[in-house]
Amino acid sequence: MGTGPERIMYPELWQPESMEEARKIADNVSPHYQWAAGTTLLRTQWEMGTAPVPKHLISLANIRELNACTTEEEGLRIGALMRLNACAAFERIQTHFPLLSQAIDVISAPSIRNLATLGGNIVSGVGDSIPVLLVYEASLRWMTDTGLTEKKLTEWLEEWRRGQRSADHFLTEIWIPLPEPKPEEESHTVSFFKKIGRREAFTPALVTIAFHGTLNAQGEWSSLAMAAGGGSGTAMRLFQTEKWIRQFPVSRLPLSELMKQVQDEFVTISDVFATDTYRKQAAAGLFASELWKSMRFARYSV
Structure with a gap:
């Protein structure tokens, strides 16, 4: 007689409201956790069996500062949890970085872009936004166990290739410098x-x-x-x-x-x-x- 369907094990969900709280939770449950935002890619990987389901899932969705997009004199700061469709529709992105809007518009399906985040597309290591962010000289800011640190996207990708990426770090924002103004006639x-x-x-x-x-x-x-x-x-x-x-x-x-x-x-x-x-x-x-x-x-x- 059969023993019935195999029991599905779901991770315990944590929903911190600040980066500091998220870091503390990670320290307490380490190493059996995974950061999450839209989870569109994670769910696909779990269903395909290409990635294990963690014991703890730390959602960053409630951290407001990660959803903001702010313009500064020298560039644009995009919160890692901004939804892809929101990024593509953001006026400053369309004006100054139109290639990013174009790339986002061909990522997956519209319903997925309403959930998926720019940060998730990047940390996948293979997202369609990455070539565009490379030519725009983007940098990434990470929360680490010792605080915030920033590095060029090119540098992080090189660490990825070498297997030196740390799963303990989570992406907080993307910085894209504004191009220097040039006379239109020149x-x-x-x-x-x-x-x-x-x-x-x-x-x-x-x-x-x-x-x-x-x-x-x-x-x-x-x-x-x-x-x-x-x-x-x-x-x-x-x-x-x-x-x-x-x-x-x-x-x-x-x-x-x-x-x-x-x-x-x-x-x-x-x-x-x-x-x-x-x-x-x-x-x-x-x-x-x-x-x-x-x-x-x-x-x-x-």
């Missing part, structure tokens, strides 16, 4: 975000790329940043390719050589959906296609 912005997926929403992207740069009146690069990611691989800035591109006025950029530069530098992985070679080629093709459009514009306007 500069032209080249900015784009592109994503290739197996379908429109709710599946991991095969490839995501982001590019943000400015051209001076001579068609030379005043600033330039590019990043690529996708799948379960970690996104990265393409610093060497950026340096290589700066050698050329945009109107004379050799696109075939650009594609080779991207493929040589972009480090990604193979999985059941795509090989690393495919991802490299797709990213290179997307960069070349979008920059070709900029070259055409430059021939007529610079």
